Amino acid sequence: MKLSNNELVLEAEKEIKRERESTLKIIKLFQEISARKIYLERGYPSFYEMVTQHFGYCAGSAMRRINAMKLVKEMPQFEEKIESGELSLSVAADVQSFLYQEAKIERPYSLNAKIELVETCLGKSRREVEEEFARRNPEKEKRETQHAISHDRLRVSFSISKELNEKLNHLKDLLGHVDPSMTTEALLDRLCELGLEQYDQRRKAERAAVRKEKRMKEPQQSKAANPGTQSTSFDMDATSTSAAEVARSRYIKVHESLQVENDGQGCTFVSESGRRCRSKRFLQLDHIELFARGGANEAANLRWMCGMHNRARAHDA
Numbered sequence: 001m002k003l004s005n006n007e008l009v010l011e012a013e014k015e016i017k018r019e020r021e022s023t024l025k026i027i028k029l030f031q032e033i034s035a036r037k038i039y040l041e042r043g044y045p046s047f048y049e050m051v052t053q054h055f056g057y058c059a060g061s062a063m064r065r066i067n068a069m070k071l072v073k074e075m076p077q078f079e080e081k082i083e084s085g086e087l088s089l090s091v092a093a094d095v096q097s098f099l100y101q102e103a104k105i106e107r108p109y110s111l112n113a114k115i116e117l118v119e120t121c122l123g124k125s126r127r128e129v130e131e132e133f134a135r136r137n138p139e140k141e142k143r144e145t146q147h148a149i150s151h152d153r154l155r156v157s158f159s160i161s162k163e164l165n166e167k168l169n170h171l172k173d174l175l176g177h178v179d180p181s182m183t184t185e186a187l188l189d190r191l192c193e194l195g196l197e198q199y200d201q202r203r204k205a206e207r208a209a210v211r212k213e214k215r216m217k218e219p220q221q222s223k224a225a226n227p228g229t230q231s232t233s234f235d236m237d238a239t240s241t242s243a244a245e246v247a248r249s250r251y252i253k254v255h256e257s258l259q260v261e262n263d264g265q266g267c268t269f270v271s272e273s274g275r276r277c278r279s280k281r282f283l284q285l286d287h288i289e290l291f292a293r294g295g296a297n298e299a300a301n302l303r304w305m306c307g308m309h310n311r312a313r314a315h316d317a
């Protein structure tokens with residue numbers, strides 16, 4: 001059976017209408033899944049992870065659906081515009097992310113202003129919508145984007161202030177002895193290392209353990225040292241047992257935290273279907289028997305969990 005040109009176009013139109021209807025249906029289902037935080041029990045640290053990994057959407061498609069979902073959640077009057085195609089998923093998502101960025105830089109829109117913006121964007125292309133945003137906030141180029149360019153490289157783009165650029169260059173100069181032609185990537189890597197040394201609980205624990213080991217060996221070494229040389233084995237890291245450690249406290253001893261199995265694979269939460277979360281965001285020690293219920297600060301009662309799963313558990317308590 002060969003369709004006429006006219007029939008082909010009509011057939012496509014019919015299917016596109018169906019596609020839009022089902023897109024809206026999916027968005028509504030997403031709203032409920034997200035509201036019930038079903039992603040947590042399924043072993044995902046966020047709804048986004050579930051949309052990409054469980055439902056199989058690529059990053060861009062997932063973000064468009066999630067952003068459009070947020071937009072129609074707040075302004076359900078635009079559901080039918082998505083269904084009719086007057087408001088494309090991309091434009092809805094762009095508007096939502098623009099509003100989010102604006103709120104982040106303390107330029108929140110009232111509900112009426114939001115509705116007005118969406119109405120202005122109806123029937124417009126993404127490019128026209130971008131121009132509309134630029135009119136409303138010329139600072140908008142500060143938005144950060146990233147996309148994969150190979151299996152292990154990302155292209156990240158964002159604009160920075162002149163001041164920050166000066167700071168980065170100043171730092172590169174100061175580090176000139178390490179690497180005279182340091183790239184911004186290399187500099188960021190160094191800064192991340194510094195930050196992680198300071199904030200990563202796991203690294204802190206490992207460092208403390210190394211210090212402790214050193215302290216144990218120290219006495220023998222100092223005996224062997226040449227008495228003529230000035231002793232530098234002065235222990236800066238000696239920690240006294242504080243009152244907080246004696247009283248029942250959430251404080252987990254370094255020794256205990258090191259006993260907690262850590263395979264470097266992130267969050268240990270496992271869903272009923274056996275999916276392990278593995279997120280490394282805000283990784284922290286979680287009490288298996290909740291601390292609030294008398295759970296001990298002992299390795300046997302501790303495990304590594306991401307911030308989202310750790311918090312969800314505290315909530316359920």
Ligand SMILES: [Zn+2]
Pocket residue numbers: 043044045267268269277278279305306307308309
């Ligand atoms: Zn997790």
